[in-house]
Amino acid sequence: MPEVSLNNTLGAAFLGTIATSCFYGITVVQTYIYYKRNGTDPAYLQALVFFLWVMDSLHLALVVHAVYFYAVTNFTNVFMLDIPIWSILSQILVTGVSDGAVRGVFCHRVWRLSNRNYVLVVAISISSLIVFSGSIAFAVKGFSIPTFTALSEISDILYISLGSGVVADVLIAGSMCFLLAKRRTGFTRTDSIVRVLMMYSINTGALTSMAALLTLLCYASMPNNFIFIAFYFVLPKLFLNSLLATLNARQPLRESGSGDMVSFPLSATTNSRLSFSAGRPQFTQSLTNRDDQRNLQIQIQTTTDTKSDPDPHGVVDEELKPWPVYARTETPIAFAV
The missing domain is CATH 1.20.1070 (Rhopdopsin 7-helix transmembrane proteins)
Structure with missing residues (x-):
């Protein structure tokens, strides 16, 4: 040895x-x-x-x-x-x-x-x-x-x-x-x-x-x-x-x-405003003592392009086929108060 x-x-x-x-x-x-x-x-x-x-x-x-x-x-x-x-x-x-x-x-x-x-x-x-x-x-x-x-x-x-x-x-x-x-x-x-x-x-x-x-x-x-x-x-x-x-x-x-999901609060206030910055909505509001309330109307127009491929990880879940790999919103959200 x-x-x-x-x-x-x-x-x-x-x-x-x-x-x-x-x-x-x-x-x-x-x-x-x-x-x-x-x-x-x-x-x-x-x-x-x-x-x-x-x-x-x-x-x-x-x-x-x-x-x-x-x-x-x-x-x-x-x-x-x-x-x-x-x-x-x-x-x-x-x-x-x-x-x-x-x-x-x-x-x-x-x-x-x-x-x-x-x-x-x-x-x-x-x-x-x-x-x-x-x-x-x-x-x-x-x-x-x-x-x-x-x-x-x-x-x-x-x-x-x-x-x-x-x-x-x-x-x-x-x-x-x-x-x-x-x-x-x-x-x-x-x-x-x-x-x-x-x-x-x-x-x-x-x-x-x-x-x-x-x-x-x-x-x-x-x-x-x-x-x-x-x-x-x-x-x-x-x-x-x-x-x-x-x-x-x-x-x-x-x-x-699959894209981002954006949410923002809705409240019965006046002088509310929804603006866009870099493609993402920003919700701002100013509070007043008025008793009048206005109806919020939102019109959503979207165009989605979807390309589907097999799961490159080797396993395809039945509930997830086809696999969305890209989604694009063409038209922003328009609203009127």
Whole structure:
């Protein structure tokens, strides 16, 4: 066994566990928001979100067990740091299943946005399947290897799996940005929504691909410490939070695309006035002691241009189809008192 340093072995695993726990807290909050906002989603999607949350909880439990085993149970036995305990290998299996499911959702979204573009979907599916199968194979073979040092015998599987993960994430982010850019209509409000969706896609691909790339580089350059494990602990949390963030953003984006609702008070006063400033009504009134009251008559003339597209988030609610992405009021409100 090489010389052991607690800072880059047990210390790295401990820091990775802290980061994993923090991201799990965000996952819990986002899961709660999802079920509160999206009760009309299809049953299969709600079941998938619940399954991913369960897998994420199991992943955290396995990570905590592994770090507890090395840091507490074998506090004085540094040689145990070279023994891969079952929980640290099992979390690789959980990560493979969870990440595969999340990539499947993103792949389905690309499928819908691209109008069933087989080339994009096949490329993403192949790279995602390589990641999934590589994770399972590495974990299964790892159970038969006695030490972390001996994991170098199957390091090729890890390289291929992590490398394919980077490719898959870049393909997903790039495809989403390209397909969303094609949906620009020239309407300010619609293009603003498209830009937000593109930002989500870029952040999703950037965070996950960066974490996978750091894991790959750290393992290639420092295979005898746990720094690569710290990055790998965080990887599934980034995937799930990226998915939940895009799912939870649907309602605010729909509301921003449906226009603003303006209300103003009406009272039986004289000398009332309604004026417009920058397209929005402003209500002012002056109070008098007169007993006479006049009738308020409001004439509303509106012209609405509506453009409807499939929900670019991959899920179309039956009650919300078609999805209005732009509405414009041509003629202001006219009134006479």
